[in-house]
Structure formats: structure tokens, C-alpha cells
Amino acid sequence: MIDLYYWPTPNGWKITILFEELGLDYNIVPVNIREGDQFSPEFLKIAPNNRMPAVVDPDGADGAPLSIFESGAILLHYAEKHRKFIPSDERGRADVLQWLFFQMGNVGPMLGQCQHFRNYAEEKLDYAVERYTNETTRLYRVVNKRLEDREFVAGEYSIADMAIFPWMRLGRHQGQDMAEFPHLAKWLDRLYARPAVVRGIEAMKEERAKKTEFTEEQRSIMFGDKQFLAR
Numbered sequence: 001m002i003d004l005y006y007w008p009t010p011n012g013w014k015i016t017i018l019f020e021e022l023g024l025d026y027n028i029v030p031v032n033i034r035e036g037d038q039f040s041p042e043f044l045k046i047a048p049n050n051r052m053p054a055v056v057d058p059d060g061a062d063g064a065p066l067s068i069f070e071s072g073a074i075l076l077h078y079a080e081k082h083r084k085f086i087p088s089d090e091r092g093r094a095d096v097l098q099w100l101f102f103q104m105g106n107v108g109p110m111l112g113q114c115q116h117f118r119n120y121a122e123e124k125l126d127y128a129v130e131r132y133t134n135e136t137t138r139l140y141r142v143v144n145k146r147l148e149d150r151e152f153v154a155g156e157y158s159i160a161d162m163a164i165f166p167w168m169r170l171g172r173h174q175g176q177d178m179a180e181f182p183h184l185a186k187w188l189d190r191l192y193a194r195p196a197v198v199r200g201i202e203a204m205k206e207e208r209a210k211k212t213e214f215t216e217e218q219r220s221i222m223f224g225d226k227q228f229l230a231r
Contacts, residue, residue, distance in 0.1 A: 002026040005043060005054040007033050008204045010166035011071045011108065015053045017162045017200030018075055022082050026055075028203060034218045072104040075159040085158045092155060099153045099160035102142075103167070110135045111167045114174045120214075120223065133175045140181050143168065147183035151190060165191050166201070 004019065004026045006012045019026050031037045031052040038050045047054040047069040055074055060066030068074050076097075079086040087093050114132035117125060143164060146153055154160045169188055171178050178185050191197050214222065 001058070003029050003056040005029045005031045005047065005052050005056075006203070007031050007052055008201075008208050009033075009052075010111075010170065011051075012053050013166035013201050013203075014071045014163050015055070015074055016203040017166070017197050018078055018085070018159065020196035020199045021162070021194075022078060022084060024078070030204065034214070034222060036221045039221075072100055072163065075100065075163060079159045085162070087156070087158075095154040096158045096160045099146075099158075100163050103160070103163040107139055107143075107164055107167050110139060111170075111174055115170070116223075118175060119173060122219075129175075136174045137176060140168065140171070140176055140184060143187075144181040144184040147187045152187070161187075161191060165197070169201075 002019070002024060004015060006016065006028050007030065016028075031043060033052065037043060038047070038052060043052075043054070044050060046056060046067040049069060051069065053071055053074065054067065054069040057066045057068075068077055076086070086096050110132060113128075114136040117128040117132055121128070143153065152158065152161050153164060165188070168184065169191075171181075
């Protein structure tokens with residue numbers, strides 16, 4: 001069984017959605033990022049960038065366990081391994097890959113910074129809030145335009161959708177008015193209609209439901225000195 005090192009965040013949801021779509025058996029190993037589990041020596045052996053998600057698959061192609069970190073790499077590995085959610089033809093594959101890397105290089109970093117400065121930063125910096133909110137809006141417009149004449153971002157439903165969806169389902173936390181993105185909003189509805197997607201985003205949902213304030217220790221682990229000292 002695959003061990004999935006996970007916490008219920010957008011990057012974590014990508015993998016639970018994929019595994020549910022593929023019908024894979026997996027065991028969730030919680031990585032409580034508030035408490036610093038991501039800095040444990042055991043976790044750093046498989047995820048040297050101290051970020052979840054990561055996986056350990058006992059059935060590598062060479063017969064030995066295989067560990068993978070970075071959500072995009074995990075998505076690509078299992079899509080190719082099971083020959084699902086990524087086309088086999090050159091043009092279709094390139095289309096999925098460019099939108100997957102668009103998420104990894106743009107959507108995740110920019111929307112993550114937007115949520116941080118809008119919702120978590122102790123000092124509200126108007127420049128940072130405006131900069132990242134505006135860039136988030138621009139990225140929403142890119143995806144909305146892309147979906148103007150298609151149901152999914154790269155033709156058929158793919159790992160590109162699974163990568164983008166967990167971040168853009170949180171528009172209200174990023175200062176976005178979804179009425180401005182009607183094609184994107186319909187796409188979100190299409191994904192929410194998939195039972196595997198719902199199961200994926202409900203994994204460990206009780207942790208997100210707690211919505212407790214950060215302690216000083218947790219804030220230092222997540223955003224302050226302790227996260228840098230631990231690296």
C-alpha cells in the first residue's frame with residue numbers, strides 16, 4: 001500500500017484526488033505542518049525540501065520502495081504509471097504538461113502568497129496584499145479564458161485539472177469575485193460533481209474544520225524563525 005505523507009492543503013488535495021480517481025489503496029501518514037512534523041529527520045529523508053505531500057510506494061519498478069516528493073512529480077508519476085489522466089499522443093501530453101507546470105510555477109506560488117498576506121501575516125502590508133491579489137486575479141483570468149470553449153483545461157479531464165482545482169476552489173480566501181470568472185466557476189462545479197474529487201478534498205477534513213488560531217510556537221514553525229532554523 002502507498003504511504004501518502006499528507007496534510008489537508010491544496011497541494012495535499014491534488015494527490016488524494018488523483019489516488020481516489022485511480023482507485024488506489026493508500027495510507028495517509030499525517031504531517032502536521034503546524035506542529036513541525038515536516039522537519040522530522042524521518043520525513044526529510046523522503047522530502048528534503050520539508051514540504052508535503054510526499055509518497056513512498058512499496059512497489060517501485062525495480063522491486064524496491066520508491067519515494068517521491070513534489071506534488072507535480074507525484075501526479076505525473078502515477079498518471080504515467082497507470083496510463084490515465086494524461087494523453088499518450090505528443091500534442092495532448094504537451095498540452096497537459098504545460099498546464100501542470102503553469103500550476104506549479106504560477107498558480108501555487110502566487111495564490112499561496114496571496115492567501116498568506118491576506119489571511120495569515122500578522123502585519124498587513126498593503127503593497128504585498130495588492131501585488132499578490134492582482135496577480136491572483138490575472139491567473140484566474142487566464143484559466144477562465146482557457147475554459148471559454150472547453151470543459152477542462154487540457155481537453156479531457158487530466159492531472160492538470162487536479163493540480164489547479166484545489167487552489168482555485170479557494171477564491172474567497174484570495175479576494176476573488178467568482179462572478180467575474182463564469183467559465184472557471186462552471187469548471188469548478190464540474191469537478192465538484194465528481195465523487196472522487198469530493199472524497200479527495202474530504203480527506204482529514206476535520207483538521208481544517210478546527211480553524212484554531214495559531215499559537216506563537218505554531219506561527220514560528222509555519223512562518224517565522226523556526227521554519228528556517230529547522231532547515
